[in-house]
Amino acid sequence: MSDYDPDLRRDTPLTRKLKERIGRDGPISVADYMDACLNDPEHGYYRTQAAIGAQGDFITAPEISQVFGELIGLWCVIVWQQMGSPKPFNLIELGPGRGTLIRDALRAAKVVPGFQDAALVHLVESNAVLREVQRERLAEDGLQATWHGSLFKVEGAQDTGFGTKLAMPEIPTIIIGNEFIDTRLIHQYVKCDDGWHERLVATDDQFRLAFSMTQEGKRGAGDLVTRFPETPIGEVAERAGAMGDLTMPMREIATTQPLAALFIDYGHVHSSVGDTLQAVRNHAHEHPLTSPGEADVTAQVDFAQFARDMQKQDFVADGPVTQAEFLGQLGIMERTSRLMAGNPRKAAALEAGIARLMAPQGMGGRFKAIGIRSAGLPGLPGFEQ
Numbered sequence: 371m372s373d374y375d376p377d378l379r380r381d382t383p384l385t386r387k388l389k390e391r392i393g394r395d396g397p398i399s400v401a402d403y404m405d406a407c408l409n410d411p412e413h414g415y416y417r418t419q420a421a422i423g424a425q426g427d428f429i430t431a432p433e434i435s436q437v438f439g440e441l442i443g444l445w446c447v448i449v450w451q452q453m454g455s456p457k458p459f460n461l462i463e464l465g466p467g468r469g470t471l472i473r474d475a476l477r478a479a480k481v482v483p484g485f486q487d488a489a490l491v492h493l494v495e496s497n498a499v500l501r502e503v504q505r506e507r508l509a510e511d512g513l514q515a516t517w518h519g520s521l522f523k524v525e526g527a528q529d530t531g532f533g534t535k536l537a538m539p540e541i542p543t544i545i546i547g548n549e550f551i552d553t554r555l556i557h558q559y560v561k562c563d564d565g566w567h568e569r570l571v572a573t574d575d576q577f578r579l580a581f582s583m584t585q586e587g588k589r590g591a592g593d594l595v596t597r598f599p600e601t602p603i604g605e606v607a608e609r610a611g612a613m614g615d616l617t618m619p620m621r622e623i624a625t626t627q628p629l630a631a632l633f634i635d636y637g638h639v640h641s642s643v644g645d646t647l648q649a650v651r652n653h654a655h656e657h658p659l660t661s662p663g664e665a666d667v668t669a670q671v672d673f674a675q676f677a678r679d680m681q682k683q684d685f686v687a688d689g690p691v692t693q694a695e696f697l698g699q700l701g702i703m704e705r706t707s708r709l710m711a712g713n714p715r716k717a718a719a720l721e722a723g724i725a726r727l728m729a730p731q732g733m734g735g736r737f738k739a740i741g742i743r744s745a746g747l748p749g750l751p752g753f754e755q
């Protein structure tokens with residue numbers, strides 16, 4: 371982020387809205403800034419942009435190779451069988467993007483009779499443009515699904531304040547999410563000589579968006595003080611905000627039903643200090659304050675903290691392991707060789723795709739997979755030691 375050129379800051383509609391808000395209410399936290407960038411009802415990136423794919427801002431694993439979604443489909447089949455092949459069960463995908471993963475997964479899962487008939491497919495998607503893409507692409511394969519804006523259905527909001535209820539039936543449930551939990555909002559803290567201060571987004575003397583920080587050392591920094599006592603002055607540490615709209619509905623299902631979930635994302639296995647806030651637009655990185663609402667602003671997932679948050683809700687965490695280890699354990703090499711032998715004309719493309727998913731310095735090493743399960747279930751596939 372150090373190579374950030376302030377003159378590149380663009381005056382997007384959301385920039386103007388944020389400056390007005392900061393002028394009125396004062397500087398905002400990094401979490402509030404991310405929330406506006408991603409979820410602002412008028413200008414938020416996930417409300418408006420069709421971002422993924424070669425034409426979009428970034429490319430994801432299922433768009434690189436069909437084998438990725440197919441292996442996740444087989445993962446779901448094994449987990450379903452471990453649950454005793456319940457019928458019906460919920461198969462929930464969080465943030466399905468262009469619908470490629472779920473299509474590849476369901477096609478591969480056809481090898482096991484009964485799975486598709488038993489699956490009630492739920493797609494949780496906040497982006498109206500992508501929801502349409504998903505609808506069209508599932509229809510091409512004759513697949514049925516139900517769409518939801520979140521795992522919660524907001525009910526009776528006016529009389530109870532915030533009444534919520536599960537958006538899907540309480541039956542055995544499998545959840546998958548690729549590049550979904552990196553949309554978790556984070557707070558950032560800066561180490562100063564008098565302690566940790568929360569990093570804020572404010573306006574500078576030329577009325578441009580700029581980082582600043584709280585005057586007072588911040589209580590919210592909490593255990594950063596004890597966890598990272600030796601941090602040098604000027605270093606940034608991050609803490610993910612509450613994730614109640616994910617953990618609470620998962621908890622609610624798991625109170626009465628077996629639940630297993632798989633999350634794959636860009637992130638680190640151990641908590642540490644460092645600034646990972648990033649913005650991607652048009653396949654290029656830019657400073658996170660450059661184009662609010664028009665770039666994908668995310669932070670690396672702190673998998674250790676994610677696992678702790680899930681354990682607090684009585685879930686067991688398997689992993690995290692690297693994406694390469696996870697796909698390797700699910701048999702990516704064997705499956706790809708078979709596909710290549712059966713389809714020599716596509717062999718080179720298949721091989722190139724797999725190389726990209728598995729590259730130790732690229733996606734294979736940087737992305738991690740974590741399994742989350744209710745305590746009654748056996749260890750999840752792909753995470754065996």
Ligand code: SAH
Nearest residue numbers: 416430465466467494495496497548549553
């Ligand atoms: N899983 C897909 C897309 C990843 S991008 C793939 O691997 O290609 C993140 C996805 O999550 C997008 O579909 C985005 O619109 C969706 N999303 C982001 N925040 C969301 C939220 N709070 N609720 C529901 N969907 C969300």
